[in-house]
Amino acid sequence: MTDNTVRQLKTDLPDLESYWMPFTGNRYFKENPRMIARAEGMYCYTTDGKKLLDGVAGLWCCNAGHCNPKIVEAIKAQAEKLDYSMAFQLSHPTVFELANRLTDLAPDGLDYAFFVNSGSEAVDTALKMALAYHRTRGEAARTRFIGREKGYHGVGFGGISVGGLSPNRKMFGTMLPGVDHLPHTHNVEKNAFSKGLPQWGGHLADELENIIALHDASTVAAVIVEPIAGSAGVLLPPEGYLKRLRKICDKHGILLIFDEVICGFGRTGDTFGAARFDVTPDLMTLAKGLTSGTVPMGGVLASKHIYDTFMTGPDGAIEFFHGYTYSGHPLAAAAGCAALDVYVDDGLFERAASMEGKFTDALHSLKGEPNVIDVRSIGLIGAVELESIEGQPTARAMSVFRDCYDNGVIVRTTGDTLAFSPPLIINDAEIEMMIETVRTALRTQ
Numbered sequence: 001m002t003d004n005t006v007r008q009l010k011t012d013l014p015d016l017e018s019y020w021m022p023f024t025g026n027r028y029f030k031e032n033p034r035m036i037a038r039a040e041g042m043y044c045y046t047t048d049g050k051k052l053l054d055g056v057a058g059l060w061c062c063n064a065g066h067c068n069p070k071i072v073e074a075i076k077a078q079a080e081k082l083d084y085s086m087a088f089q090l091s092h093p094t095v096f097e098l099a100n101r102l103t104d105l106a107p108d109g110l111d112y113a114f115f116v117n118s119g120s121e122a123v124d125t126a127l128k129m130a131l132a133y134h135r136t137r138g139e140a141a142r143t144r145f146i147g148r149e150k151g152y153h154g155v156g157f158g159g160i161s162v163g164g165l166s167p168n169r170k171m172f173g174t175m176l177p178g179v180d181h182l183p184h185t186h187n188v189e190k191n192a193f194s195k196g197l198p199q200w201g202g203h204l205a206d207e208l209e210n211i212i213a214l215h216d217a218s219t220v221a222a223v224i225v226e227p228i229a230g231s232a233g234v235l236l237p238p239e240g241y242l243k244r245l246r247k248i249c250d251k252h253g254i255l256l257i258f259d260e261v262i263c264g265f266g267r268t269g270d271t272f273g274a275a276r277f278d279v280t281p282d283l284m285t286l287a288k289g290l291t292s293g294t295v296p297m298g299g300v301l302a303s304k305h306i307y308d309t310f311m312t313g314p315d316g317a318i319e320f321f322h323g324y325t326y327s328g329h330p331l332a333a334a335a336g337c338a339a340l341d342v343y344v345d346d347g348l349f350e351r352a353a354s355m356e357g358k359f360t361d362a363l364h365s366l367k368g369e370p371n372v373i374d375v376r377s378i379g380l381i382g383a384v385e386l387e388s389i390e391g392q393p394t395a396r397a398m399s400v401f402r403d404c405y406d407n408g409v410i411v412r413t414t415g416d417t418l419a420f421s422p423p424l425i426i427n428d429a430e431i432e433m434m435i436e437t438v439r440t441a442l443r444t445q
């Protein structure tokens, strides 16, 4: 952006001071604002008239593309009919419809849906479900959680405790007690430029046995991992890794939670990561693509066994003391049903699978470009990792991000990794345009 454009843009905008932006360098942003005015399909349009190809579907969420007319229409219709209904002891039909359709779509065995408003709430809900489940069945000593280094599970206290990204943890005290972490699986030396799942690293799942031995299985409630770690830079599970985790959890009566906030709804080229990797967890967290990013909503899918464990006690008694004012909000539920319609009617999960080859080849064509040290992808999620500038971690990727933005493409950076997760409607020409813009940016650093 030229100085003139920035000056012009700032005069057309409201005062920027009062809004404290999330996960953003506020001072830099307010000096150099990048504002989206509207969006449609694959594209966002800025307040100063720029057209941007959205290479990350918002924040890994607008899987059906922006402002899909069927979803927009469903939200409007619902807003006109029912704005809100009490979420506790009363409800409304649309949320039951969504639960039915979601559990039909989910892997067999995940038969119940609990709704929340974000991925972070979904994670905290799943952790609480795991604790309460064990307590209800008489194993109240099972209070420990095992997460994974580099894991991202949102920003609630539960999520940052089981998460493994130090900047998200270090400011916030001691968090939940009794949490341990598996080693992460990222290894550029062993797995750089793997196509498909990395071959090295399946054995890292066996570390779970050591952690369990240290604490004793009788104290462990659940293991939580993202099937693909998204926010840490798209780290794919090594071949066999998730199956090994499942086996070890089963052996010790420990619940396995998949955090599918990013992996769900076609992102991996299948309905969910669980389906793609053929491993069914006991609890699965969802958000983002659930409403294609249109209305905030998250959810936890639970196995019948877990649900049934709670369904005891006197008739009419509350079985799980948990929920949010906006759990299953009518607008979110309507958006969720409409998003599922679009995914199914437009065949978007199949489309993601069919575009995987083109997307993979395009991303891998960046091998050999300046400072590219790894490329990895599956379905329509991928990453290009860059060599950091000495003493300035994140600077190189951020510079590529700004260059791509100036040249019409939104990518996401995490550390010195560029992440890609376009809407599932992306076509061949758009993949090409996205990758060529990145290539040019890499060459001009």
Ligand SMILES: Cc1ncc(COP(=O)(O)O)c(C=O)c1O
Residues within 6 Å of the ligand: 117, 118, 119, 120, 121, 123, 152, 153, 154, 155, 226, 230, 231, 259, 260, 261, 262, 287, 288
């Ligand atoms: C795997 C995972 N879990 C949880 C979250 C948190 O979701 P939210 O930002 O909706 O709270 C995210 C967000 O990116 C995520 O990627």
